[in-house]
Amino acid sequence: MAQTDLHKKLHAFIEKGISELTIPEAPESLYKPYSYTMGLGGKRIRPYLVLLSCGLCGGRIEEALPSALAVEILHNFTLVHDDIMDSADTRRGQPSVFKKWDQNIAILSGDVMFADAFKQLEFYGREDSFSKKDYAEIHSTFISATITLCEGQALDMDFVERERVDHNEYVEMIKGKTSALLACSLKMGAISAHASENQISSLFNLGMEMGIAFQIQDDLLDAIADPEKFGKKVCGDIYEGKKTYLTILALERANKQQSQKIETVLAANSPTQHDVEDVLQLMKDLNVISDIKKEVDLHYSNAINSLDLFRDSDYKQELKNLLIFLKNRDH
Template identity: 60%
Template sequence: MSTNGLQQNLLERIEKELGKLNLPETPISLYQPYRYAINVGGKRIRPILTLLSCGLCGGDIDEAIPAALAVEILHNFTLVHDDIMDSAETRRGEPSVYKKWDSNIAILTGDVMFADAYKQLHYYGESDKFTKQEFAAMHHIFSRSIITVCEGQALDMEFVDRTDVSDKEYLQMIGGKTAALLSGALEMGAVAAHSSHHKRAELADLGYEMGIAFQIQDDLLDATADPEKFGKRPGGDIYEGKKTYLTIRALERANDAQKEIISRTLNEVNPSDDSVKQVLDIMAQLGVLDDVAKETDEHYQKAFNLLNKFESSEYKTELEKLLNFLQNRDH
């Protein structure tokens, strides 16, 4: 995603503040991997959302910096631990923390990042600009986001060995893994702007809709996107045996013969190209691809409708641009 203007300024501010984190030099086995995990890159979407939300609500974005840092540190903590659970050897094109060091170091690094993410929120308890209730709200939103992310990850792991996952369960899972932190990032920005409970709730809902749309769209692109742009062959999730929104919806609609083809292909260690194409054809025949595309647009439209409740500003314009970019992406 290209950045310019306001978004570029916010990104540069976030990078500058991350660079100023007061991390000790020792123990080197703890803080060197922490710095590595933070500096390996990323789009910084979540902290940008926190700052945009604060500006959208008429607040001073400087007051949202600690919340934005907390969100980004937490996000990177989840990636460090996810890579261990998934045995992922790379992250953003570089060796993952557990691969560059080892699992024990990665676990401990994640633990200190988790604690340091909470430490950023101390600002709201120490500053006389924020009430006791607002400080508590920051902690409540942050804690709720973490718990929901963990619940989503647990469901995702449970689904691996289940054959009866429903579309509602899948949406609950991605609502935790993907949407929860986007929702929390936007709501925390609103708290930093001293916004009303009503506006906070609207922004939390906006983040949820954005997260759900993004993830089911990702599942759809896996099946339909240009492989040169998307970076992997069509049906990559099917080759890997992953349960996605598409395969779940297809299994719910399929007849016995179609179910057998889908289940057999997902369970094969190295499914053939013909088998994967069969599954993709079944999805198209059952209307799954068209319906999921429509559902994706409906979630994005809900996000736009929530955003339209806010007054015009450069922050609103930037959020509109971001939503438009996400909705129209092809990879």
């Protein structure tokens, strides 16, 4: 996606805000992992959405920055704890906090990040331009997203142990793990701009649709992406026996013989390429691939259509361009 002047401006504003976070130096074992994590970079998509939403609603992006920082700190907190649960050695090409320090330090530094994320929102309780209702709504939005995110993670963990998962349950998991914080980001940006209820609702829905589309699309690309562009093994989810939107739909549509084939390959420790290709072909025969492509397009279209409520602006075009870019991505 080409970087516009607005894109560069907002990302520079976010990085400046992160660099100016007040993170104490001691105890070093608590705060150094926090600083390290925030310095690992990343796409900063959530704070970017906060600022875009605020600008789209005619607000001052300076007043949205505390919300942008809050969602980015919270997101990074979840990554620190995810790496503990997954025993992950790396994060963004660097040693994870869990690996660089240890589990106890990763837990504790994650906890202080969690607290500091909420601390950013004190801005809205101090500023005269925000009412008690505004402050309460921002807090409520952030808390609800945090709880929903945890619920999504719990569902994802539960699914690993279950034999079968319904595709509607899988979408609910996506709403928690992926959509919740995206929708929260857009909603908080709108609230910080004193937007109307209709505008706030439209942007929240945009975030939910965007998250569902993105995650289902990820599952789809794992199976059909160009190997040279994808950067990892195509059909890796099948090789690893993961429950994805594709395998769940395929099992729901398959007859007994087809189900046995799919389940056998997913359960195998080292399935052959031939077996994996057979499962992929079954998915095509059952119209799983074609139907999921349509579903991804529908969710992205719903997200884009949510922008119809807003007047034309650079912020609207930037958000629309982001959605179109994501919709058309092939890896």
